[in-house]
Amino acid sequence: MSERKQILKIRDLSVSFHTANGLVRAVRGLNMDVYKGETVAIVGESGSGKSVTVKEVMGIHTPNEVIEGGSIAFTYDSGSGEKTVDLLTISPHFMQNQLKGKHIAMVFQDPMTSLDPTMTIGKQLMEGMMLHLHLSRKEAAGRAVELLQMVGISDPEKRLKNYPHQxxxxxxxxxxxxxxLSCDPDLLICDEPTTALDVTIQARILQLIMDLQKKFNISVIFITHNLGVVAKVADYVNVMYAGKIIETGRTEDVFFDPRHPYTWGLLSSMPDLSGNKEDRLYTIQGNPPNLLNEIKGDAFAPRNPYALEIDFEEEPPMFKINSHHQAATWLLDPRSPKVEMPDQLRRRIEIMKREDASNGGN
Incomplete structure (x- = not known):
């Protein structure tokens, strides 16, 4: 097996926002890695900092934003060799003209926020290719037709003349x-790209993203609150809570051997499609913390039925479970009392394992 090549390395990222009520600490010392050709999912409740994190990667900033610290190292082929830049320190001009579209691209939740209603589909597709790939109008038009065919749009020549509302x-x-995908990016960020679509179309779009990722060996960051989607698309999972990643590992680690009580809650609150009517759908009690307030200890402690005294005093470090699985919970400290995951979740995981085995591990 060839060595994994890291293309994104986020370290100690902290981002806050000035609001009328004070400073909101949206991302609090986040660490994350993305490797070539792999899909990394970021999951968590609304407000956990998922979108803020990837907007920093894309260079999307707001006037009330404060980057408190950290670095985002992005490695790409500049045409004259491999180059690594810190996305937090490069100029907006460099981001716009050298990286955005060409090396890093993003698919948003609502396509109408990405598409210009006054421009034809063809013009919007061709624009980036003419700028970044230096294609002629004719060459860009030909590639635009190929791209529309690739993503499953019939009669692409006709569609190039359409406007988004059509x-x-x-x-x-x-x-x-x-x-x-028009400029062959190294990293594709998908921010809840199927939420606004019906279930059948969702499945097709997810399959499309997976197929294209394998075909072009793109790295993908996939943001979602839907764990069913994560199981299908991701190689690695980062579970986010209150601006931090609190569990990270391979998809099978997080789904079959979760260690953080918040991850237990997320997995327990997934709808059970196996037809088992005995178990009521679990809900995590309470609400996420108000990030206007300073958080002491573990941010999840007030909602955690397994919280220890230390959880309210000191933030837990990341405890290593194996070479690719870590979780930030004091329950993994050798000195803590032994706490098992809930029986209901254990039964659910056994069902998931059996289903995974019967599907050949896919």
């Missing part, structure tokens, strides 16, 4: 994916 939601999202 397409269905599923077709618009396919166009956005085509635009994102």
């Amino acid at each position: 397409l269905s939601g599923g077709m618009r999202q396919r166009v956005v994916i085509a635009i994102a």
Whole structure:
């Protein structure tokens, strides 16, 4: 097996926002790695900092934002060799002209936020290719037709002349994916790209992203709150809570051997599609912390039925479970009392394991 090549390395990222009520600490010392050709999912409740994190990678900033610290090292082929830059310190001009679209691209939740309603689909597809790949108008038009075919849009020549409002939601999202892939990026960021679509179209879009990722060996960051989606698309999972990653590992680690009580809660609150009506759907009690307030100890402690005294006093470090699985919970400290995951979740994981085995591990 060839050595994994790291293309994104986020260390100690802290991002806050000035609001009328004070400073909101949205991301609090986040660490994350992405390797070539792999899909990394970021999961967590709304407000956990998922979108803020990837917008920093994309260089999308707001006037009230404060980057308190950290670095985002991005490694790419500059054409004259491999180059690593800190995405937090490069100029907006460099980001816009050298990296965005060409090396890093993003698919947003609502395609209408990405598409210009006053421009034809063709013009929007061709724009980036003419800028970054220096294609002629004719060459860009030919590649635009190929891209639309690749993402499953029929009669692509006709669609190039359409405006966004003339397409269905599923077709618009396919166009956005085509635009994102038009300049062969190294890293594709998908921020809840299927939320606004119906279930059938969702499945097709997910399959499309997976197929294109394998075909072009792209690295993908996939943001979602839907754990069912994560199981299908991700190689690695980062579970986020209150601006920090609190469990990280391979998908099978996090789904089959979760260690953080928050991850237990997330997995327990997934709808059970196996037809088992005995178990009521679990809900995590309480609400996420108000990030206007300073957090003492473990941010999840007030909602954690297994919280220890130390959870309210001191933030837990990341405890290593194996070479690719870590979790930030004091329950993993050798001195802590032995706490097992809930029986209901254990039964659910056994079912998931059996289903995974019967599907050949796919």
